[in-house]
Amino acid sequence: MNAAPLTTRSALIVTSEPALLYCLRFIVHGMGLSVATADDVISAQAQAAAIHPALVLIDLDALGSRGFALCRNLSGMAAARKKSMHLVVLSLRSTAASEAKARAMGAEAVLQKPFDPTALRQQLNQILLGT
Amino acid sequence: MMRLPAPATRGALLVSLLCVAAACATGAAAWFALQPATRDVLVADPRFALLPLLAASSVALIGIGTHHLLRRHVGMVPRLTHALDLLRESNPSLRLTDEAPQEVTRSVNALAEYFQHRLGTVENSIQEATEALERERDLLAALLAQLHEAVLVCGDDARILLYNPVAQDLLSREGYGFVGLGRTVFTVFRRSVIVHCLERLSERQVRGEAAEVRTTISTRDGRFVHARFTPLAQGSLRGFFLSMTPADLPEQDERGPQEAASHTANDAMLRATHARAALALAREHPDLAVEDRVELERIADAETLRLGEDLTTLRRLQKEERRRRWPLEEVPAETLTDALRRRLEPVVEADVTIDIAADVEWMRAESYVLSAGLRFVATRAREQLSATAFHIRLSRFDHDFVALDLQWQGAPIPADLWAAWEEERVQSGDGALPYTLRQVARRQEGESWPLHAPGARWLLASSALPPSAEPPVAGSAAATMQPPARPEFVDFDLYPATGVTDQRERPLRELIYTAFDTETTGLAPDSGDEIIAIGAIRVVQGRILSREVFESLVHSKQPIGIESRRIHGFSPAMLAQAPRAESVLPQFARFCEDTVLLAHNAAFDLRFLERQASPLGIHFDQPVLDTLLLSALLYPEKDGHQLESIAARTGVSVVGRHTALGDAIVTAEIFVRLIPMLEAKGIDTLGEALDACKKTWYARLRY
Numbered sequence: 001m002n003a004a005p006l007t008t009r010s011a012l013i014v015t016s017e018p019a020l021l022y023c024l025r026f027i028v029h030g031m032g033l034s035v036a037t038a039d040d041v042i043s044a045q046a047q048a049a050a051i052h053p054a055l056v057l058i059d060l061d062a063l064g065s066r067g068f069a070l071c072r073n074l075s076g077m078a079a080a081r082k083k084s085m086h087l088v089v090l091s092l093r094s095t096a097a098s099e100a101k102a103r104a105m106g107a108e109a110v111l112q113k114p115f116d117p118t119a120l121r122q123q124l125n126q127i128l129l130g131t
Numbered sequence: 132m133m134r135l136p137a138p139a140t141r142g143a144l145l146v147s148l149l150c151v152a153a154a155c156a157t158g159a160a161a162w163f164a165l166q167p168a169t170r171d172v173l174v175a176d177p178r179f180a181l182l183p184l185l186a187a188s189s190v191a192l193i194g195i196g197t198h199h200l201l202r203r204h205v206g207m208v209p210r211l212t213h214a215l216d217l218l219r220e221s222n223p224s225l226r227l228t229d230e231a232p233q234e235v236t237r238s239v240n241a242l243a244e245y246f247q248h249r250l251g252t253v254e255n256s257i258q259e260a261t262e263a264l265e266r267e268r269d270l271l272a273a274l275l276a277q278l279h280e281a282v283l284v285c286g287d288d289a290r291i292l293l294y295n296p297v298a299q300d301l302l303s304r305e306g307y308g309f310v311g312l313g314r315t316v317f318t319v320f321r322r323s324v325i326v327h328c329l330e331r332l333s334e335r336q337v338r339g340e341a342a343e344v345r346t347t348i349s350t351r352d353g354r355f356v357h358a359r360f361t362p363l364a365q366g367s368l369r370g371f372f373l374s375m376t377p378a379d380l381p382e383q384d385e386r387g388p389q390e391a392a393s394h395t396a397n398d399a400m401l402r403a404t405h406a407r408a409a410l411a412l413a414r415e416h417p418d419l420a421v422e423d424r425v426e427l428e429r430i431a432d433a434e435t436l437r438l439g440e441d442l443t444t445l446r447r448l449q450k451e452e453r454r455r456r457w458p459l460e461e462v463p464a465e466t467l468t469d470a471l472r473r474r475l476e477p478v479v480e481a482d483v484t485i486d487i488a489a490d491v492e493w494m495r496a497e498s499y500v501l502s503a504g505l506r507f508v509a510t511r512a513r514e515q516l517s518a519t520a521f522h523i524r525l526s527r528f529d530h531d532f533v534a535l536d537l538q539w540q541g542a543p544i545p546a547d548l549w550a551a552w553e554e555e556r557v558q559s560g561d562g563a564l565p566y567t568l569r570q571v572a573r574r575q576e577g578e579s580w581p582l583h584a585p586g587a588r589w590l591l592a593s594s595a596l597p598p599s600a601e602p603p604v605a606g607s608a609a610a611t612m613q614p615p616a617r618p619e620f621v622d623f624d625l626y627p628a629t630g631v632t633d634q635r636e637r638p639l640r641e642l643i644y645t646a647f648d649t650e651t652t653g654l655a656p657d658s659g660d661e662i663i664a665i666g667a668i669r670v671v672q673g674r675i676l677s678r679e680v681f682e683s684l685v686h687s688k689q690p691i692g693i694e695s696r697r698i699h700g701f702s703p704a705m706l707a708q709a710p711r712a713e714s715v716l717p718q719f720a721r722f723c724e725d726t727v728l729l730a731h732n733a734a735f736d737l738r739f740l741e742r743q744a745s746p747l748g749i750h751f752d753q754p755v756l757d758t759l760l761l762s763a764l765l766y767p768e769k770d771g772h773q774l775e776s777i778a779a780r781t782g783v784s785v786v787g788r789h790t791a792l793g794d795a796i797v798t799a800e801i802f803v804r805l806i807p808m809l810e811a812k813g814i815d816t817l818g819e820a821l822d823a824c825k826k827t828w829y830a831r832l833r834y
Contacts, residue, residue: 063552064570068580072546081342097590102580105546105587115440121701 002066007110010034010051014044014070015059020090024057027121031128035037041066048074052083054129060091060102061113075106085126142726147197149189158186190624207231211239213766215325219780220808279376281356284363287372289316291324299678301377304352309722311679313671315645316723318371321562323474324348327499328360329371331518334466336362346499347378351562354378388452391748392445399441407432411594426603459495459575461594464525464533467498471523474502479509479521488526494533495592496575503564504571504579507536507557508587516542518585532577533593538586549581634754635818639806642817644756645723646799647681648697648791649736653692656739663706664699665719666792668799671728673806675799681722682792684709699790726753727817731774731798754817758801760824766809767827778800825831 010031014022025035036051038044041063048056057073060067071087077084089102092113099110109122109127162170173179192688204531210230218225226243227236275282277807278758285291291314299310300317316325331344344360355378364369398567409430413419419427462470472483474715505523511517514515528534544742555567564571572579577590620724647667667681682700717748730736733755740751762772778785780798781804785797814820 065553066547067549069546072581095576095578097572097576097578100528100532100590101580104580 006130009054011057012036012038012044012047012053012072014038014041015090016040016062016065017059017060020059020062021116025064026131027117028057030053031121031124032082041070044070045073045077048077052078052081053085055086055088055124056087058087058107059126060089060123061093061107066095068101070094071107088124088127142496143381144197146191147193147201150197152192154189155186155487159239161608186772192460207235211235216808216811218243218246219782220811221804223250230307243627255464272829275303277469279374283310283373283375284370285316285373286368287338289370290314291316292368292370298375299690301351301356304350304354309679311671312676313669315725318721319350320348322679324499324562326357327470327474327502329472332362332371333465333471338463338466344460346497349562350497353562353565370539371818388448388748392452395441395444399445400439401493402438405790406431406438408764409434412423414717439726446586458499459592461493461495462498462501463493464491467494467496467501467535468523468525471496471505473500474506474511475521475523479513479519481521483521486522488524490527491525491533491786493594495594500564500566500571500574501535501589501591503556503557503566504568504589507550507555507568508537508800510583511538512539512541512544512554516544516585518542522699528590531593532590535591536582536586537589537591538582541585543585544581544587546581546731549587553579568663572774635821636816639809639817639820640673640817643672643725643726644729644799645681645804646670646675646729647719647723647736648730648794648798649739650701650791651688651695652689653695656742658740659689660680661685661689662743663687663691663701663709664740664791665715666721666790666795668792669726670799670803673803675796675803681719683715683718686711686716696812712743712746716740716747720749720751723751723753728753728755729758729775729798729802730755731758731794731801733759754821756802756817756820758798758826760806760827761802761805761809761820764814764823765829766807767811782807 011028013021013028013035014037015021015024021037021039028053029035033055036047036053038047044056044058047053057066059069063070067089069087072097074085074087084118086109087107088109088111089107090111091098094110094112099114104108109123111123157667163172166671172541173599200608206232214225214227214230223243223246225454226240230236231239232676242596275293275295278297281301282293282295283291283298284293291310291312294310294312302310328346328348329343332342336342341360346356346358346360348358349355356375357378359372359374361373361374362373409427413424413427413431416423468485468487472485475483508522516539520540522536522538524534524536524538526534528537547639554567556563557566557568557571558564566574572589575589576592578591579587581587614696616820645667646669647665649662649666650664651660651662662685664684665681669676669679684706691703691706696702728737728751734757737755743752758774758777759772762777762780766772771777776796777783778801781805783800785796809815809820812823814823
């Protein structure tokens with residue numbers, strides 16, 4: 001696990017939904033992470049390559065198939081750099097099969113919408129702490 | 132034309148010649164028997180000049196007598212033969228009048244009387260047997276007409292042997308397939324769909340499982356039906372039953388998922404309204420009392436929570452509805468992999484190997500849809516990733532899912548490429564599945580994704596138990612039909628055909644014809660005259676199928692000639708609303724697909740058809756039989772080969788002439804009666820009929 005304090009870490013939020021972006025930024029910022037955002041897959045990949053965030057939140061409902069591809073690409077990038085990158089996807093239609101797919105594509109967790117902010121904060125903290 | 136006299140006439144002529152010769156010889160002998168002196172006296176007599184005159188008049192007398200005697204013999208043989216042919220083949224009530232000498236006429240007519248009587252006796256017993264058969268057929272037809280399901284029975288060549296009116300209503304659509312006896316079911320469904328289901332059927336039989344396949348299939352024009360395939364193996368009959376209900380029929384049950392969904396949507400809208408009202412109140416009154424503010428927040432919170440619940444319910448109902456419409460098949464692992472392999476091998480052009488883990492047994496999948504997805508991925512992988520050596524592997528993923536992996540040698544799929552594939556349709560063309568690669572997986576209630584190794588994975592719902600024998604919910608067809616007067620939608624005689632595939636070699640009796648006629652604005656297609664009506668009827672193995680007709684007016688800008696108008700009675704006003712040739716001709720072409728065309732004076736109609744259809748890329752290049760040429764072939768010595776004359780000769784009553792359909796029906800009826808006469812002339816097959824027609828004089832007539 002990376003021993004650096006949480007404040008030096010960054011998170012990347014990928015969604016094209018402004019309302020969701022606002023809420024997520026509010027939550028993640030409140031956790032003490034610096035926040036970068038991207039509203040499409042290409043800028044997300046560029047940002048991730050530049051800042052190598054500790055946490056990436058990917059909104060599958062906004063990105064569709066390309067969201068899964070982003071997961072796989074980012075997990076490949078993290079593996080190549082031998083650095084950890086927690087990939088978390090958010091989805092409204094979370095079924096057993098789609099969760100299996102997300103994990104197969106490199107996501108660490110699949111969080112379901114609609115979410116409760118407090119619960120979401122807790123889940124993300126657990127992921128970052130590796131518990 | 133010079134004809135050699137018949138033997139009897141020749142004999143008679145010979146006798147008369149002999150008489151003349153004998154008379155001459157007697158005269159000459161008498162002359163030479165006289166004394167020279169007596170001859171001189173005679174020669175000197177002024178009346179001697181009358182002697183040659185006397186000889187000439189006796190020869191003339193003999194000639195007149197002979198002609199009188201032989202009058203009835205001249206040309207008697209062809210007249211008699213023709214009359215006897217007619218008598219035997221089509222009109223047993225025909226009697227001779229002045230075709231032959233009285234005594235011949237008498238004996239022939241006596242024979243004809245006897246023949247007709249015997250024929251009547253035979254016909255009586257045939258009729259009794261036929262009536263018994265007809266009763267059974269009526270019963271079957273009544274039974275079929277009562278069914279709410281659409282039913283097709285097809286031979287093993289996929290030709291329709293039986294259909295019920297519901298099937299015709301369900302499947303026949305303007306511009307698409309026609310359901311009819313002898314038509315192939317592939318005009319309605321994609322061939323690959325039917326073949327796939329039949330393969331599944333035979334696999335089930337081989338395994339000793341219940342011999343039926345239930346699935347949802349699409350017609351060529353993109354409508355979906357729930358279909359049930361069962362095998363047909365009765366006596367010498369081989370083929371399959373196909374019963375169908377429309378897949379998009381509204382549920383009869385009033386509180387079906389649709390009703391519930393609309394109820395829930397209403398509720399969701401109410402919740403959203405309440406929440407927005409509460410939020411607006413809070414915003415507009417910043418100075419609200421604390422308890423009011425708390426209450427408004429509570430309302431907004433509670434109402435949005437219910438809104439979320441409503442939407443979850445809606446999604447569940449949607450899913451239920453989809454499941455009801457599209458039941459997934461329960462398939463055993465081997466069946467699924469066999470089906471997939473068979474569909475894959477043609478596109479990868481190599482063997483596909485299979486590996487099934489021991490703990491994988493049954494799963495739920497739509498094998499046809501799934502196989503389309505795999506074909507799509509295999510095709511793309513071959514093109515874009517140089518994939519070879521395809522392998523299908525089934526393994527357990529977890530308790531609920533089975534992993535179906537399509538693996539290959541070559542490059543793995545880049546994630547972005549897969550993301551692009553997922554949005555593409557897996558099939559194209561008419562009757563193609565309307566799904567993208569992603570939807571293919573979703574329809575299996577699973578997912579699909581690219582493997583790290585070269586390959587892709589589909590998750591399929593695992594089913595713990597073999598399927599129960601319970602039939603799925605079936606909708607009921609809306610249409611109820613009165614039983615038809617004549618049950619023409621059954622024809623097991625279509626089976627078995629002689630097995631000769633070349634149409635030219637097939638007997639005339641066995642073929643399927645489209646008898647058709649057109650009405651036109653005039654007689655000169657080259658000067659711009661056009662078709663204004665087309666009528667057609669199908670003749671299947673000698674039976675005229677009155678349910679299987681085509682009739683359409685055709686819009687025309689061309690003025691209608693007075694003559695033509697007098698014939699068919701169409702006015703420009705009647706044609707103003709008619710569909711254009713661009714839409715009628717393609718339909719007509721589909722109607723007569725794979726049949727032999729039949730028309731009276733076909734060259735005329737074809738000339739018009741070709742002129743108007745060629746620019747649309749449509750060609751009528753099927754074989755054509757012409758009742759005019761056939762008539763000229765059968766009655767070379769008769770002059771009248773108009774439809775009416777032939778109808779009269781063959782005993783066809785002419786009703787509704789000069790409507791395209793009316794004339795097509797008369798043509799069909801005439802043709803059916805000509806078949807035995809052609810056979811009597813040794814013309815049995817289509818090829819022989821076409822060749823013989825070509826030789827007749829009328830064949831040289833060109834429009």
